[in-house]
Amino acid sequence: MAEDGFGFELPLLLFAGFRTIIDRLHAELARQGHPDVRPAYGFALQAVGVRGASASEVGRRLGVSKQAAGKTVDKLEGLGYVERVDDPVDARRKIVRLTPRGLDVLNRSAAIFEELRREWVDTLGAQRVREMEADLRTMVPPGFFRLDVAGWFGG
Numbered sequence: 674m675a676e677d678g679f680g681f682e683l684p685l686l687l688f689a690g691f692r693t694i695i696d697r698l699h700a701e702l703a704r705q706g707h708p709d710v711r712p713a714y715g716f717a718l719q720a721v722g723v724r725g726a727s728a729s730e731v732g733r734r735l736g737v738s739k740q741a742a743g744k745t746v747d748k749l750e751g752l753g754y755v756e757r758v759d760d761p762v763d764a765r766r767k768i769v770r771l772t773p774r775g776l777d778v779l780n781r782s783a784a785i786f787e788e789l790r791r792e793w794v795d796t797l798g799a800q801r802v803r804e805m806e807a808d809l810r811t812m813v814p815p816g817f818f819r820l821d822v823a824g825w826f827g828g
Contacts, residue, residue: 717745725770
């Protein structure tokens with residue numbers, strides 16, 4: 674046992690904090706008209722980005738195969754969050770881009786994340802939350818903000 678706790682608790686608590694925020698986000702998105710959005714879809718929408726991307730690029734950004742990315746894009750397209758359009762540079766390629774519904778869910782997500790952070794500030798205090806964020810930035814390698822969570826988990 675570590676001096677002030679068990680070593681295995683830290684990753685579990687970090688994950689539980691992440692999961693709590695993500696679960697609350699998705700409950701609110703459902704309430705606001707996006708009941709079909711799942712956490713993996715949020716990562717995929719971020720991978721598509723505002724400029725759009727090919728299915729191969731989405732797969733690389735998510736750390737999954739082109740086929741797995743294609744299945745996710747198919748699902749998102751069926752739900753109206755993305756569309757496939759001809760690449761203006763190469764007519765043989767398709768570009769996946771966000772629809773107005775896709776942009777709406779990302780904008781709503783950003784606003785909900787701000788509200789959830791405010792709740793943490795209200796509970797823990799602004800200074801403590803800023804310190805916690807600074808501590809995590811110190812411990813996380815530079816440039817590590819990656820979208821390949823599903824691939825990392827083996828999804």
